[in-house]
Amino acid sequence: MTNAEIAKDFTELLKQGDNEGAAQKYNADDIVSYEAMEGPMAVCRGKAAVKQKGQWWQDNNEVHGGSVEGPYVNGDQFAVRFTFDITPKATGQRVTMDEVGLYTVKGGKIAEERFYY
DSSP, X not given: OOHHHHHHHHHHHHHTTOHHHHHHHHEEEEEEEEOSSOSTTSEEESHHHHHHHHXXXXXXXXXXXXXXXXXXXXXXXXXXXXXXXXXXXXXXXXXXXXXXXXXXXXXXXXXXXXXXO
């Protein structure tokens, strides 16, 4: 598959709500994930750690809706825009989250993901 085909399929799985399937299929075993925040989940290394971070996010937020746009491909990278209507359980305050994920593909797998919000 080309990088554009990987980006398209990965993003389509996300649009269908199959985040776990997308990660299982395309995340490299040694993927590195960077969040635009401080704390223990700012940098996660490895497929298992990234999966755990995703589970933490799902466990700590009530999702009311959202959208996934893209992919926007440039060489070995692609971006995806996420908009979520969520209520963080810690605050109970409903908010709209607008985020861009930048993914880097190496050897047919996503080697790095960086999130901007």
